[in-house]
Amino acid sequence: KFQEQEKEKEQEQEQEQEQDEDQDEESIISLLLSDTEPKGKKHRAPKRVLAFVRVKPTAHFAQDMIRLGSDNKSIEIYIQKSPRGGAVNNSQTDWSFKLDGLLHNTSQEMVYETVAKGLVSRALQGYNGTIMCYGxxxxxxxxxxxxxxxxxxxxxxxxxxxQQIFKSAAEFLNIMVTVRISYLEIYNEALFDLLAPALGRGCKENQLSVIDGPQGVYVKGLSIHPVSHEEEALHLLFEGETNRVISEHSLNKNSSRSHCIFTIYIECRSRDYTNHKCLKSKITLIDLAGSERLSKTGSDGQVRVEASYINKSLSFLEQLVIALADPKREHIPFRQSKLTHVLKDSLGGKCNTVLVTNIYGEAEHVEETLSSLRFATRMNWVTAEPVPNGPFYQEASVKVLEEEIQLLKQELIMQNSLTDNSLMSYNPLTTAQRAEIKSQVQKYLRGVIEEIDIVNVRQIQEVFRQFKVILNQQEEEVESRLWSKYGLRYMIESGSSSSFDLCLEKEQEDMEGTTDKDEDLEQEDDAGTLEIESPPTSPIPRGKREAKKDDEKESSRSPPPETSQDESSQSKTPTTDLEEEEEGGDQDSDEEPTIPSSEDFQNLRPPVSKQEAFELFKKVTGQEIHRIFRDNKRILIAKKKRSHAVAQEINSLKQQMEAIKEALEAQKQKRRQEGQYMDEKGQVIIDEEEFSLILKLKGLKEEHRAGFTELQDLKAEIQYCQQLLDKCRKRLISEFEIWYNENVRLPKDVKKALEPGGNIRPGMVPLKRVMCLDEDVQDKFERVQETALPDCPGSVSFYKARMKTDQKQTFNRTMAALRKIHRKPGLVPAAGKKKGLSFLPLT
Ligand SMILES: Nc1ncnc2c1ncn2[C@@H]1O[C@H](COP(=O)(O)OP(=O)(O)OP(=O)(O)O)[C@@H](O)[C@H]1O
Known part of the structure; x- marks a missing residue:
């Protein structure tokens, strides 16, 4: 009877699938977006999660242990009785499983057709879909x-x-499809955004969290990238792949040690703009981490920790699946792990779910195969009643808001006419009005006018904006004057490669000065200004100068002409003036990042000096990171100043307390000499003066305690800010190095190649690729395109995306190598020379 029921269900499912496929995809979406209710297909028999098994091809398939059924759905496992079982051996020896399909010796294309094609086309019709690989x-x-x-x-x-999504989307005439992509990694129960910019990927501030929202579960902070064509989406996939955490492992050297969830968000809307409905769905594609046993892997250290996290989360996943498959269960344990929480609305329920269980065919893995098949069966029991997500009116909500704004504007106009405020305007400023405000601000700054009349909020905002523009311009001007006059010239002339280290050392000292003693705090301002304020001769903090002297003597470099102590004191005054002009004398402690110059730079010096290039970089490409650096620096300086002030306050409180204690002692002495009075309880009666001294001392003690706590907090904050600043500095310098190498600096032989008659024609090859001539991926791609692509036109996007990712990787490797060989003059980077590109010919 059970088998008959199963058969009926299967037939029903197949019929439905055929019906779905018969109907034109676009017309289904149009129907869903229209105001008429889709007919039929309402009361479907409950479906289940589909489970497929894919066997990894092997030359040693254990035929006597693994038997694949001729129906291509059943699989039997046979394990010989353990000889240790004795005469009465009841342990089970064979198991039989029936799933939705076996994929043995099956091509990737066939796997896709069987497992995913239908699910993807249903996703375009508003159904959420999940495909998960387990094994x-x-x-x-x-x-x-x-x-x-x-x-x-x-x-x-x-x-x-x-590919299927973009292909279908291109074929739709009346439906517009928007695609977005995210790529999440769960590694040791921590969430990572594989598509976040490199800077933010590991940042604490960028920490991701799983949120149960009214619209379902989502990962807060995960970047979602709109993609407009196949190549762009593939490039994101390849980029995410390269970011995955890979760890050495005894079973599989490139084994991925994390769960990865690639999500494709689809939005369909009618091109007919009178229809404001929008149909949303998502496809969740999950590549789970391996379900290996700890004892078998023989891993230790980090890999063992990883394996234990993986096993825990997979066992929670199994518990979840068991609960989902049990209709009587009320509580479903979604929150046990990050993986199960993220997948809350992606397994069974309203969405189409497919599980692919990957197994080995060899005898040695048969136990794991058995456990994987058990998981597949459990998953197969989970019921699912896929329903399409309801279309929603996106523009409608915008319209409501627009109407409300209009109404509020009218109310404001009425209010203004009642209060006789006719100057008030709620429209954006015109170019002429902006120009007028700019001229007013300039007049105000020159002192031509004494006040700027306030008209409305937009005008105030524009005034502030103009002030900001002028301030930024002045800051840059002052800064470049400072750099060109003092800091940079020294760096060029001394060619000191250790200046960067020195900066860091000095900062450390500043830090200690801030957190240790008050006297140190006193000195901190002086020490802190060294890099800018002190003459080019001494970028080394005072305390370090003595220690460094001997090294300097030994150094073969002759000191720059400005190295005399006298000149150092002379050059101090103008710099201080400039600082005051810039930030009211606040630029005290943390120096700007200085460029680590190198000997090879001396040899390959381009017409633009490195420091000039750095100035340019900060103003253009590195503007944002430089701004962040400066902001952080300002915060740090403010915190240090506050800490200084608090430390001084504490010292003064201490002195006051000492004085009061002395006065109290004197008062006590006097009382004892004059004879003291007692009350009925035998306690000494003190006079008013002594009482007020005690109260004062108590108050001071409280103040002292509060000050001390504040100082502790400030210390922690300063330390944190300092770390941020260090990170920023490193980032600014490394970005600059890359930019500089890319835009300014070219190795001699590359320059030669670029000369007339050389191998490369200028302007034809991007400079970043000039650095890796030995790996011309572009050429390879073009060659492949000419020969093989006509047979397989669909592969263009795939190879283009692959090439883009390869180029990026090669470029990053080359740049890293360039940075390493700074001390070897004239060397052409040969990144990747040893290792060929993973770009293979088309087959
Ligand atoms: N059906 C197949 N045909 C050809 N090669 C395969 C097949 N399945 C797996 N491989 C190869 O086996 C190796 C391991 O496969 P893969 O990395 O996909 O395993 P995995 O299950 O994802 O491992 P992990 O759990 O460590 O992530 C790869 O080199 C892959 O190319």
Whole structure:
């Protein structure tokens, strides 16, 4: 009877699937977006999560242990009785599983057709879909989900799903499809955004969290990237792939040790703008970490920790699946792990869910295979009643807001006419009005007018904006004057490669000065101004100068002409003036990042000096990071000043307390000499003066305690700010180095190649690629395009995206190598020379 029921269900499912496929995708979406209710297909028999098994190809398939059924759905496992079981051996020896399909010796294309194609086309019709790969480490989960990123033919489910979506979208005439992408990694129960910019990926501030919102579960802080074509989406996938945490492992050297969730968000709307409805859905593609046993992997240290996290989260996933499959269960344990929490609305329920269980065919892995098949069966029991997400009116909410704004504007106009305030305007400023405000601000600054009349909020905002522009211009001017006059010239002339270290050392000293003693705090301002304020001769803090002297003597470099002590004192005054002009004398402690100059730079010096280039970089490409650096620096200086002031206050409180204690002692002495009075309880009666002294002392003690706590807090904050500043400085310098190498500096032989008659024609090859001539991916791509692509036109986006990712990686490697060889003059970077690119010919 059970088998009959199963059969009926299967037939029903197949019929529905056929019906879905028969109907034109676009017309289904149009129907959903229209105001008429979609007919039929309302009362479907409950579906289940589909479970497929994919066997990794092997030459040693254990035929006697793993038997694949001829129906291509059943699989039997046979394990010989343990000889240790004795005469009465009841342990089970064979197991039989029936799932939705076996994928044995199946191509990637076939896997996609069987597992994902229908789910993806239903996602375009508003159904959420989830595909999850589960299995032992190295069994082929990533191969199934992503495939090989170097070969088009072996691409996995994700690139194929992307292709299908964009292909369908291009065929729709009346429906507009918007696609967005996110890529989340769960590693040791921590969430990572694989597509976040490098700067923010590991940042504490960028920490992600799983939130249960009214619209479902989402990951707060996860970046979601709009993509307009296949190549762009694939490039994001490849980029995310390179960011995955890879760890050495005895079973699989490139084994991924994390769960990865690639999500494609789809939004369909009618091109007919009178229809404001929008249909949203998402496809969640999950590549789980390997379900290996700790004892078998023989891992230790970090990998063992990873494995224990993986096993825990997979066991929570199993518990979740068991609970989902049990209709009587009221509580579903979603929150047990990050993985299960993130997948709360992606398993079963209203969404189409497919599980691919990857297994090995070899005898040695049969136990894991058995446990993977058990998981697949459990998952197969989970019921799912997929329903499309309801279309919603996006523009409608915008319209409501627009109407409200209009109403409020009218109310304001009425209010103003009642209060006789006709100058009030609520429209954006025109160019002429902006120009007028600018001229007013300039007049105000020159003293031509004494006040700027306030008209409305927009005008006030514009006035402030203009002030900011002028302030920024002045800051830059003053800064470049300072740099060109003092700091930079020294750096060029001394060619000191250790200046950067010295800066860091000095900062450390500043830090200690701030947190230790008050006297140190006194000196801090002086020491802090060294880099800018002191003459070019001594970028070394005073305390360090003596220690460094001997080293300097030994150094073969001759000191720059400005190294005499006398000149140092002379050059101090104008710098101080400039500082005051810039920030009211606040520029005291933390120096600007200085460029680590190098010997090879001396040899390969381009017409633009490195420091000039740095100035330019800060104003243009590095403007934002430089601004952040400066902001952080200001905050740090303010905190240090406050800390200084609090320390002084504490000292003065201490002195006052000492004085009061002395006065109290004197008062006591006097009382004893004059004879003291006692009350009925035998307690000494003190006079008013002594009482007021005691109260004062108590008050001072409280103040002292509060001050001390504030000082402690400030110390912690200063330390934190300092770390931020260090990070910022390093980032600014490294970004500059890359930019500089890319835009200004070219190795001699590359320059030669660029000369007329050389191998490269200027302007034809981007400079970043000039650095890796030995790996011309572009050329390879063009060659492949000419020969093989006509047979496989669909692969263009795939290879273009792959090439883009390869180029980026090669460029990053080259730049890293460039930075390393700074001390070897004239060397051409040969990044990647040893290792060929993973770009393979089209097959
Ligand atoms: N069906 C297959 N055909 C060809 N090669 C395969 C197949 N399945 C897996 N492989 C190869 O086996 C190796 C391991 O596969 P893969 O990285 O996909 O395993 P995994 O299950 O994702 O491992 P992990 O759990 O460590 O992430 C890869 O080199 C992959 O190319």
């Amino acid at each position: 032992q480490t190295g069994a082929g989960k990533t191969y199934t989900m992503t495939g090989t990123t170097s070969e088009y033919r072996n691409r996995g489910i994700i690139p194929r799903a992307i």
